[in-house]
Amino acid sequence: xxxxxxxxxxxxxxARRFGVSLGTVQLWVRRAHGQRLDRVCFDDRLAGAPRAANxxxxxxxxxxxxxxxxxxxxxxxxxxGAAAIRRALQEQGGPQPAVRTIxxxxxxxxxxxxxxxxxxxxxxxxWYLPELAxxxxxxxxxxxxxxxRIAGGPLLDVLTGASLHGNLxxxxxxxxxxxPLVLSCLLARWRRDGLPTYAxxxxxxxxxxxxxxxxxxxxxxxxxxxxxxVPVFAPPREPGFQNAIENFNGRWQQAGWRRFQVASREExxxxxxxxxxxxxxxxxxxxxxxxxxxxxxxxxxxxxxxxPQGRLIFLRRCNAQGRFDxxxxxxxxxxxxxxxLVRAEVDLKAERIRVYGLRRREPTVQPLLQEFxxxxxxxxxxx
Numbered sequence: 001x002x003x004x005x006x007x008x009x010x011x012x013x014x015a016r017r018f019g020v021s022l023g024t025v026q027l028w029v030r031r032a033h034g035q036r037l038d039r040v041c042f043d044d045r046l047a048g049a050p051r052a053a054n055x056x057x058x059x060x061x062x063x064x065x066x067x068x069x070x071x072x073x074x075x076x077x078x079x080x081g082a083a084a085i086r087r088a089l090q091e092q093g094g095p096q097p098a099v100r101t102i103x104x105x106x107x108x109x110x111x112x113x114x115x116x117x118x119x120x121x122x123x124x125x126x127w128y129l130p131e132l133a134x135x136x137x138x139x140x141x142x143x144x145x146x147x148x149r150i151a152g153g154p155l156l157d158v159l160t161g162a163s164l165h166g167n168l169x170x171x172x173x174x175x176x177x178x179x180p181l182v183l184s185c186l187l188a189r190w191r192r193d194g195l196p197t198y199a200x201x202x203x204x205x206x207x208x209x210x211x212x213x214x215x216x217x218x219x220x221x222x223x224x225x226x227x228x229x230v231p232v233f234a235p236p237r238e239p240g241f242q243n244a245i246e247n248f249n250g251r252w253q254q255a256g257w258r259r260f261q262v263a264s265r266e267e268x269x270x271x272x273x274x275x276x277x278x279x280x281x282x283x284x285x286x287x288x289x290x291x292x293x294x295x296x297x298x299x300x301x302x303x304x305x306x307x308p309q310g311r312l313i314f315l316r317r318c319n320a321q322g323r324f325d326x327x328x329x330x331x332x333x334x335x336x337x338x339x340x341l342v343r344a345e346v347d348l349k350a351e352r353i354r355v356y357g358l359r360r361r362e363p364t365v366q367p368l369l370q371e372f373x374x375x376x377x378x379x380x381x382x383x
Contacts, residue, residue: 127363137197141245166290167283194293214328
């Protein structure tokens, strides 16, 4: 390259012929300036000393490695890390590098046998429902923020709702958070925004129904089934599945509750409505990219009787024996699935329960583990 440049060939042409950048040609031409080519050092190593001035001597590094091998084989405690090697050097009375320096020597010489922690990517949002994870369906999550006290006033609860893909958020403040309130809030949201494919709840009796007897299907469940929305109940005391709504709850409490001093429920509700409107405007792009929601049927009337046909989903974790409880019944999968997650799909029309295995490490592998016949024993009159 330098010879061609000295013959008068342009530096850009030299770079093109050798397939290198213009900067590379300029570097070597500048380094060879005013020198004979046979006397130019074309070594591409960085300038400076070949060895750091404060680096340990090679014989001391070799001694550290020898001590590590001896300690690993003959030490009564079996300790052969950097701290143990430094103690051995102290006993010998020789040089005593710092523990961190000894650790760098072991790392540089390839003498570390520990394994670094393997960090796996988190599963996609909604990984436990294949259609949801693929972005072909939308899910609305609902939860309660409980026991917010106004100074000199009553305790208030806030029912919150947020969609997984579109971030459509709502918050309703109430002094008496009952099941009828939940029904009215869900209807208001779905009439305005449309119906999602799934609606996810925790196991609160206001969502799921009473836990005092088997085969209880609460009013929220019946409302969802009647509208063709699949109710999904998160596993008790299991982190992760309610992350979307819990994240919104935390943000709302930080920005909509702790920032203001309110004197009444109506004032807090006004703050909540202003915050949710701004929250929705902030995520307009996500809402446009989210899966389509079905239009609310018109005309429509709520019918709690009889039990609508449809599908329910329960997410549960098996115990050590591979069993889990649902709808007041115990289902057995087997010890091979002990302490693992399952997705139980209740098909009321087919009278079947299909149980699928779930693993966060392999979110796309959800094998069918077991299938049960299920015919609920319902009360003559639902209250």
